[in-house]
Amino acid sequence: MSSPSAPSQLSPDPFRLPDHVRPTRYDVRLQPSLADATFSGEVSIELNVEEPTTSIVLNAIELEIEAAQIDGVDVEWSLDESTERMTVTVNDPITAPTATLFVRFSGILNDKLRGFYRSTYIDDDGAEHVIATTQMQATDCRRAFPCWDEPAFKAVFGITLDIEEGLTAISNGSEIERLSGAGRTVIRFADTMIMSSYLVAFVVGRLETTDPVDVDGIPLRVVHVPGKSELTQFGLDVGAFCLRWFQDYYDIDYPSDKVDLVALPDFAAGAMENLGCITFRENLLLIDPERSTQHERQLVADVVAHELAHMWFGDLVTMDWWNGIWLNEAFATFMEIAACDAFAPDWERWTSFGLERSVAFDVDSLASTRSVEFEVRSPAEADGMFDVLTYQKGGALLRMLEQYLGATEFRTGVSHYLRKHAYANTDTNDLWDAIEATSGEPVRRLMDSWIWQPGFPLIAAALTDIGGVPHLELRQERFTYGDADSGTSWVIPVHIRTGSGTQIVVIDSNDPVTMPVSSSDDLVVVNAGGHGFFRVAYGPELRTRLADPRSLSELDTLERYSLVDDAWAATVAGRIPAADLLVLLEGFVNEREYGVWQAVTIALGGLSRLVDGDALDAFRSRVRNLVAPALDSLGDPSPDEPDLTGKLRGLLTSTMGSLGRDTATRQRCRDLFTSARNGMPVDAELLSAATTVVARAGDKDDYDHMFSGFTHGATPQDKLRHLYALAEFDDAELVARTCELAMSDAVKTQNAPFLLRSTIANRRHGAASWEFVKAHWDEANERFPANTIVRMVDAVKLLTAPGAVDDAARFFAQHPIDQAAQTLEQILERQRVNTALLARDQAAFAMFLLDASNQPR
Numbered sequence: 001m002s003s004p005s006a007p008s009q010l011s012p013d014p015f016r017l018p019d020h021v022r023p024t025r026y027d028v029r030l031q032p033s034l035a036d037a038t039f040s041g042e043v044s045i046e047l048n049v050e051e052p053t054t055s056i057v058l059n060a061i062e063l064e065i066e067a068a069q070i071d072g073v074d075v076e077w078s079l080d081e082s083t084e085r086m087t088v089t090v091n092d093p094i095t096a097p098t099a100t101l102f103v104r105f106s107g108i109l110n111d112k113l114r115g116f117y118r119s120t121y122i123d124d125d126g127a128e129h130v131i132a133t134t135q136m137q138a139t140d141c142r143r144a145f146p147c148w149d150e151p152a153f154k155a156v157f158g159i160t161l162d163i164e165e166g167l168t169a170i171s172n173g174s175e176i177e178r179l180s181g182a183g184r185t186v187i188r189f190a191d192t193m194i195m196s197s198y199l200v201a202f203v204v205g206r207l208e209t210t211d212p213v214d215v216d217g218i219p220l221r222v223v224h225v226p227g228k229s230e231l232t233q234f235g236l237d238v239g240a241f242c243l244r245w246f247q248d249y250y251d252i253d254y255p256s257d258k259v260d261l262v263a264l265p266d267f268a269a270g271a272m273e274n275l276g277c278i279t280f281r282e283n284l285l286l287i288d289p290e291r292s293t294q295h296e297r298q299l300v301a302d303v304v305a306h307e308l309a310h311m312w313f314g315d316l317v318t319m320d321w322w323n324g325i326w327l328n329e330a331f332a333t334f335m336e337i338a339a340c341d342a343f344a345p346d347w348e349r350w351t352s353f354g355l356e357r358s359v360a361f362d363v364d365s366l367a368s369t370r371s372v373e374f375e376v377r378s379p380a381e382a383d384g385m386f387d388v389l390t391y392q393k394g395g396a397l398l399r400m401l402e403q404y405l406g407a408t409e410f411r412t413g414v415s416h417y418l419r420k421h422a423y424a425n426t427d428t429n430d431l432w433d434a435i436e437a438t439s440g441e442p443v444r445r446l447m448d449s450w451i452w453q454p455g456f457p458l459i460a461a462a463l464t465d466i467g468g469v470p471h472l473e474l475r476q477e478r479f480t481y482g483d484a485d486s487g488t489s490w491v492i493p494v495h496i497r498t499g500s501g502t503q504i505v506v507i508d509s510n511d512p513v514t515m516p517v518s519s520s521d522d523l524v525v526v527n528a529g530g531h532g533f534f535r536v537a538y539g540p541e542l543r544t545r546l547a548d549p550r551s552l553s554e555l556d557t558l559e560r561y562s563l564v565d566d567a568w569a570a571t572v573a574g575r576i577p578a579a580d581l582l583v584l585l586e587g588f589v590n591e592r593e594y595g596v597w598q599a600v601t602i603a604l605g606g607l608s609r610l611v612d613g614d615a616l617d618a619f620r621s622r623v624r625n626l627v628a629p630a631l632d633s634l635g636d637p638s639p640d641e642p643d644l645t646g647k648l649r650g651l652l653t654s655t656m657g658s659l660g661r662d663t664a665t666r667q668r669c670r671d672l673f674t675s676a677r678n679g680m681p682v683d684a685e686l687l688s689a690a691t692t693v694v695a696r697a698g699d700k701d702d703y704d705h706m707f708s709g710f711t712h713g714a715t716p717q718d719k720l721r722h723l724y725a726l727a728e729f730d731d732a733e734l735v736a737r738t739c740e741l742a743m744s745d746a747v748k749t750q751n752a753p754f755l756l757r758s759t760i761a762n763r764r765h766g767a768a769s770w771e772f773v774k775a776h777w778d779e780a781n782e783r784f785p786a787n788t789i790v791r792m793v794d795a796v797k798l799l800t801a802p803g804a805v806d807d808a809a810r811f812f813a814q815h816p817i818d819q820a821a822q823t824l825e826q827i828l829e830r831q832r833v834n835t836a837l838l839a840r841d842q843a844a845f846a847m848f849l850l851d852a853s854n855q856p857r
């Protein structure tokens, strides 16, 4: 374990601004020119001068500075591009306790989706329109105006925008003044609370806003490009629900005067928690509930909830430095699931979070994983924090803590933390200490073992006899896909259910823990409820008991999910042969819960990549036998069925049609796809499944229909469904066409990297797609947002043909991804793990499948 060290006092820190001069208030006035993608501006910054000084250092980059004054007197300035700093110097020391720095500047609206940037859309008449918008996190506010661009320099921001008449402008605060004349409009916005520069936002363009919804006195609106007002109601409903829910949960009023949810055509991240002016990708806010899948609606609900959760946790109370990003995002993820679960209880959001947690488990099983928190000196070092270990593992750790303490205790601690540190900055320990103070539990010791150590434990559970009494023995070790590691231990609260009820046992060393069980044939569930961030390996006796169909029906959905997911991970790790896993999966033929099928189908997908030819045909037949009873039992969609029933029908249909290659299902999918094309209403879950199934078996005509669905789709979700289906075709020429398309202007640069990722994941044509990406590497790096490059190559981990590992290693040795070096290392290690799995299990699994005596009975 380690903790961040204090910055050196000896030499100026290149990453932390000196703090003897601190801003208290900014008055920013900006005049963007959309037509030529430029802007000019002025900023007046009120300063506290804590000791006499002849220099003031702040951040600025890619700005043309035209004038600088202190208290109305012209002063010298210099810019240092390497440190992104502006230094203002005076001859006589500033001795007054306060001063005002004025700077006049100009800049360009860039196309890199950072700072003050340009987004575009085409209207119904084919004309292109420009939106000037912002994305400041982490350190790009300095590209919009000179500022103290570090989270701990909190100040009030007063924003004024001078725009062309007829455009719409919004910012963090409400509009409070508007002056028009000479073809321009000057809009002044209400002051923000004191906050960090990375939360500043302004958006200017030809935009529409909904009427405000009054949420207990707070006006809530959705802002969007013209013509999409019919897609706003769901976002407003979720927003209003969450705004009330969070005020109640935190027991603190919303800290600003209004909320605008802004859908943008170009956005590098998913969404951004700018105070009162939250920006989103269009498909994460604008949706038609009648024509979308549950997953698509859930994404909108998740993201709206996530960003609103930040208004308190992140915006009101902010990390002191970028090492705290993990807690900011982990907490917002936890709250997102909690709020979404309250918004739509029948979605069973904590159960589906199991899948997201599994994605974190997967990375955290690698030698190249990292600890959740780590020391961060330069802001760039924190770029690697925006990953599954921060969001999903971090969120899961908070869920485990909440379930250990109890929901009320946890919430009381969080509320105490937010009140104590409102308008200020904190370290991770401040949260643990606050929850410790209100709950009396040793929270810091428990959480430190999870956030400062990489990896996670596997708990081995077995029955043993002590003095004639049956006992359960539990032992922890680190779970890895490679060599086991000894010595690491975690403080693990383990929920255990036996015949006599559920109890929590805390395991805090590598020594085994034993407890009596009432009867030696008791059903024992370790990680009862399924909330712990660990995997479980049951001894043979306990496993046999659990796998019995009668026992399975006594487990809740997340417990059954975990049983399957742990087994799949054990196969990847070489602990359970592929054939044994398939037999275990076939035991779920009576399963009817979506969450469990999610785990089953992921494992089936992984197994399918181990075999080819006749063995693959035999495997497909077993998939059909496993899936058919559940799919048949669902029958046709009905209007009042639960959302998860429709979702399960969609999942099983696509599994049957794609993995199972079932002829009847494929025909049905084709019929549904055609009906939808002809304007007939088709159940959205089935249509989404049918789109993938048709693409995977499709020809050139189908490709053209998909393409037209992408360009003419009625909703953002519709367009994306068709776009990503273009990567699924089983035809070299068509997949190559998709790769070319991704590099063209027809696909937004926010989506193109994900399209290319899907082409690399294509089972038969992934290798050729990877060759394409390599050949276009420089172009891709120039075109696409920097944070998406590593996501584009994520599917390289699926390339397991002979030589593929060496080829990828060689390529990235010459083409490193500096902004995501560790994530890249994880992808390459995962590729080696997949290659080893194939080498280890391929032959035996094929023999098992082809041996008629192994057919399921």
Ligand SMILES: [Zn+2]
Binding pocket: 273, 306, 310, 328, 329, 332
């Ligand atoms: Zn967030």
